[in-house]
Amino acid sequence: MSNQVKLLQGNEACVEGAVLAGVRFFAGYPITPSTEIAEGMARRLPRIGGRFIQMEDEIASMAAIIGASCAGSKSMTATSGPGFSLMQENLGYAYITETPCVVVDVQRGGPSTGLPTKISQSDTMQAAYGTHGDYYAIVLAPSSVEESLHLTVKAVNYSEMYRTPVIVLLDEVLGHMREKVVIPALDEIEVQERRRPAVPPDWYKHYAITATGVSAMASFGEGYRFNVTGLTHDELGFPTAVPREIKAMLDKLKDKVVKNADAIAEFESTEMDDDPKVAILSYGIVSRAAKQAVAMAREQRLKVGAIRPKTIWPLSESKVRDLLKPVRQLIVAELNQGQLINMVKQCIDRNHTELIPLQKYDGELITPSEILHKIKEVKHHAN
Amino acid sequence: MQTKSDIVHHYLRPKKKFPHVWCSGCGLGVILGSLIRSIDALQMPKDDIVVCSGIGCSSRLPVYIDFNTLHTTHGRAIAFATGVKFSNPRLKVIVVTGDGDCLAIGGNHFIHACRRNIDITVILVNNWIYGMTGGQFSPTTPTGKIGSTAPYGNIEQTFDPTKLAIAAGAAYVARSTVYHVDQLDKMIKGGLEKKGFSVVEVISNCHTYFGRLNKEGDAVEMLTWMKAHAMPIQAARKLPPEKMEGKFVTGLLHDEEKQEYCDRYAQLSEDLMKKTEARP
Amino acid sequence: MKTKEKQVTGSDRYEIRLSGSGGQGLILAGVMLAEAVGTIDGRNVAQTQSYGPEARGGASRADVVISDDEISYPKAMKLDLLLALTQEACDSYYHxxxxxxxxxxxxxxxxxxxxxxxxGFPFVQLAKSEIGVAMVANVVSLGTICELTGIVSKQAxxxxxxxxxxxGTEEKNLKALELGFQIAKNVKK
Incomplete structure (x- = not known):
């Protein structure tokens, strides 16, 4: 089958990716700038045997996709800041019950209603740490329309492989901008399914402690008849107050993400081969400005590179250290008051690499000249 | 022959979390038994039943029974249940919830599930109080009654959840009490058989908090009150309003045939897929 | 410094802004242009737009960046072409x-x-007098852009x-496009 080339918005590319990855259940609530995802799902899903439902709010949307996942569907919702805040409690429920699902957050300015039609990256920390309790998120962030498709596929895969919610962070500009996308054929993409139990129902433990940290998962209606609860539970899924079992459950939530961080965390490097001492770290659409700025700087014989995490969380410490080996000054460019820089701080050697913030939070996308200006400033001080 | 207690034991989770968390004399044990008898009477396979709940005393019920069970967040059980049912309409989905869980924090989900008429049975355990958190007033606490957060008497109006459900579009609405066990079995069975959104409100006793705070006595005294104040709908219809003063109506309050949500979506989906196939 | 930046954003990268007021169909025109260049002519393209209340009545704009190389920054930095259908849009974006x-x-x-x-072309007036609807002025202007710059193929x-x-408006729009080609050709002569 020949590949289709389409001009799509970032939001529309998410829909394509979700459908390719096997998402057949979507529950959502309208909110700018994410609505095109719900609209796309409402059109597509009933045509391919999937199910779309518009819920009464984002709390219910999050609840419905978890319920659907327990019943065996790959499920997804999409929202923006205010809705993402409403989803947090049930998102926590998905973490503790280890229920696969994907949440796309198309970021706009906040807090509260903030800037519904303007760009921001101020949900960065919320995506990783938004709900209460100890848990470890997986957060992916595409930087182009085409990558919005591919990282949505990856998000669905990770959610199934690790039995956990996965967050995809878009933003207003990426969600609405249009670029050319090659829609891959189904046999060209890798699609993962959750591991099914290989034991008879009597032996089944919904939260079995395993070497990989990930348990097999049965669906409702298959004869396993297990209990799912948001209370801290034992391996069978029954509430527990036994200290040993409490710790085991929390370690499991942590280990399955943290121990796999090297496999999950991905980076893109631009002009890093000649070991530049100055580099820019940014994610999502901002990295496109950074790349342009690096090209401009290189034209002016300024040795500088760019690093882009495709995975905001977990950040693999070993990979970050490796990438930053030559870098003495790292400009962290982001559309907020310093959320990514805070997360990066945790996994770098600050005696080796100085972090330099470049923060814009006026509703506009950062420009290549603004980054170039910062590069020059940093270079000037270094000399 | 199987005794009623044999039936109940067949459906309980063996070796699991007994003794239960409820106070002795709590109406929830009666409701648990009634739900099991209703399911048994209909010979529904255990594997096909999903029982969802939220947070509160009543929401602990699913953990004791041998079905697929989903104990969720406060107020959201119906929204989770909607996801389960819509994802796999073959499953029989039941929600067990309380007056605080369903009508305060979960009120919006309740209304909209009624409106969609999705095939879920809600067993709404109404004991007029928040039990698990220690006796705060709820949306059904009668005006003037005491709760720990209404120490001088509740100044708010109450909801009638059955009227709310009927107005919002539920297909089947009934009320019974933990005293009227035979009627309760019948109402729950009817709800389970109904294709569409069914609501069974069960008046239950929280003698530990409501009874104690309002000097309404122990479990037996509260059950006696139910016996004296419940009026079956057939009888209530014949009575003049002044004779109904202080009483409440029980029985099947509303039963309506209308298209169910999952069926309607399946039809839409099938039509669209036919159209897509027909196109070259 | 300015000339050097120009080299990077220069020869290959081509930036277009279609501007006017909300309701003139400029976003649709931007999408059409981007789709033709991207999916048929096979070049890289990024299309962005002003989004918000102003898209319904106030100033409106759609940007299209075209390049044979990968497009890093997707928004316009320095325009190669500006289409302005209102005085306000012209004043705002000329710089x-x-x-x-x-x-x-x-x-x-x-x-x-x-x-x-x-x-200068009287796009709106021509759309009214030649095609019968002012609405197709956006497509007339696309025709002139195509004819004058060759940035997109006529076929695409x-x-x-x-x-x-x-x-239901296909015929009218195709006629509008032809009209756009024609008036630009006359200018080139």
Missing amino acids: DLKEDGTLIIDSHMVTQPPTPRCY LTEVVRRRAPR
Whole structure:
């Protein structure tokens, strides 16, 4: 089958990716700038045997996709800041019950209603740490329309492989901008399914402690008849107050993400081969400005590179250290008051690499000249 | 022959979390038994039943029974249940919830599930109080009654959840009490058989908090009150309003045939897929 | 410094802004142009737009960045071409145009052009008189852009206009496109 080339918005590319990855259940609530995802799902899903439902709010949307996942569907919702805040409690429920699902957050300015039609990256920390309790998120962030498709596929895969919610962070500009996308054929993409139990129902433990940290998962209606609860539970899924079992459950939530961080965390490097001492770290659409700025700087014989995490969380410490080996000054460019820089701080050697913030939070996308200006400033001080 | 207690034991989770968390004399044990008898009477396979709940005393019920069970967040059980049912309409989905869980924090989900008429049975355990958190007033606490957060008497109006459900579009609405066990079995069975959104409100006793705070006595005294104040709908219809003063109506309050949500979506989906196939 | 930046953003990268007021169909025109260039002519393209209340009545704009290389920054930095259908749009965006960039204006609506070195066509009036609906002025202007710059192939643009035109208006839109080609050709002569 020949590949289709389409001009799509970032939001529309998410829909394509979700459908390719096997998402057949979507529950959502309208909110700018994410609505095109719900609209796309409402059109597509009933045509391919999937199910779309518009819920009464984002709390219910999050609840419905978890319920659907327990019943065996790959499920997804999409929202923006205010809705993402409403989803947090049930998102926590998905973490503790280890229920696969994907949440796309198309970021706009906040807090509260903030800037519904303007760009921001101020949900960065919320995506990783938004709900209460100890848990470890997986957060992916595409930087182009085409990558919005591919990282949505990856998000669905990770959610199934690790039995956990996965967050995809878009933003207003990426969600609405249009670029050319090659829609891959189904046999060209890798699609993962959750591991099914290989034991008879009597032996089944919904939260079995395993070497990989990930348990097999049965669906409702298959004869396993297990209990799912948001209370801290034992391996069978029954509430527990036994200290040993409490710790085991929390370690499991942590280990399955943290121990796999090297496999999950991905980076893109631009002009890093000649070991530049100055580099820019940014994610999502901002990295496109950074790349342009690096090209401009290189034209002016300024040795500088760019690093882009495709995975905001977990950040693999070993990979970050490796990438930053030559870098003495790292400009962290982001559309907020310093959320990514805070997360990066945790996994770098600050005696080796100085972090330099470049923060814009006026509703506009950062420009290549603004980054170039910062590069020059940093270079000037270094000399 | 199987005794009623044999039936109940067949459906309980063996070796699991007994003794239960409820106070002795709590109406929830009666409701648990009634739900099991209703399911048994209909010979529904255990594997096909999903029982969802939220947070509160009543929401602990699913953990004791041998079905697929989903104990969720406060107020959201119906929204989770909607996801389960819509994802796999073959499953029989039941929600067990309380007056605080369903009508305060979960009120919006309740209304909209009624409106969609999705095939879920809600067993709404109404004991007029928040039990698990220690006796705060709820949306059904009668005006003037005491709760720990209404120490001088509740100044708010109450909801009638059955009227709310009927107005919002539920297909089947009934009320019974933990005293009227035979009627309760019948109402729950009817709800389970109904294709569409069914609501069974069960008046239950929280003698530990409501009874104690309002000097309404122990479990037996509260059950006696139910016996004296419940009026079956057939009888209530014949009575003049002044004779109904202080009483409440029980029985099947509303039963309506209308298209169910999952069926309607399946039809839409099938039509669209036919159209897509027909196109070259 | 300025010339060096120009090299990077220069020869290959081509930036277009279609501007006017909300309701003139400029976002649709931007989508049509991007789709023709991207999916049929096979070049890289990024299309962005002003989004918000102003998209319904106030100033409206769609940006299209075209390149054979990968497009890093997706938004316009220095315009190679500005289409302005209103005076307000022209005043707002003229300063984003490169010194040697192309300015195309609606000659009836933009009564005070910022420079004499521009192409002026009465797009809205022509759409009304020749096609019968002012709504297709967006497509007329796409035709002139195509003819004057060659940034998009006629065949690709024609196909996309046919595909994207609101149902029932295909013929009118194709006629509008032809009209756009024609008036630009006359100027070039």
